[in-house]
Amino acid sequence: MPDAVRTAAVRAVLIMSLTLIQAMVAFLCTLTGSWLAFPMVLSSVASTVVATWSVLDVWVTRQVWHQRNGVVSVPSSTARRMRRERRRARRAARTADLDGTGIRRDHRGASDLSQA
Template sequence: MPDAVRTAAVRAVLATSLTIIQAMIAFLSTVTGSWLAFPMVLSSVASTVVATWAVLDVWVTRQVWNQRNGVVSVPSSTARQMRRERRRAQKAARAADRDGPAGGIRDRLKADGLSRA
């Protein structure tokens, strides 16, 4: 994961966990009838907005990073096909190197007039 996306993800996790803690405190304060219930409910609503924004920030940051730096490729059918073609070309090049410039022993024998066929 790129650094910018990782940073945004850490921010989102912190904001989300803080929101969950505030919501739990607001619930428990409401159950016990504490004076802290109303301020905690208000701060929980505000934290929910912030946490949602932080999660959207992760998504947007990831999209921007992919657009600027290219997608970290997952092999697709196109990539496999290109790899196959590259392997075939390398195999043909190795075979050509192995046979030499004259094209192999039979071609050399034909060129020398020593071939039976």
């Protein structure tokens, strides 16, 4: 799991655990008839919204990471092999475009300096 996703997941687990503790305290305060029951129920509702948001944050962070970084490169990864082949092809094309003088030629074979 990437660092950004792991951080979001740890944050979500902490928020969810605190929300569950708060909901349990609200429930127990309600059973005992304490004056603290109503504020705890209201804050539990707000905490539930925040916990839901944090779980969505994990999902969005994971999707963004996959979109930006693609497939995780492992030695058997097809994406890694394809990137390596594209780099080799670009390198070969670049060296083929350069002649002995170091002047880059266009695809028609004419030098960049001779525009006549």
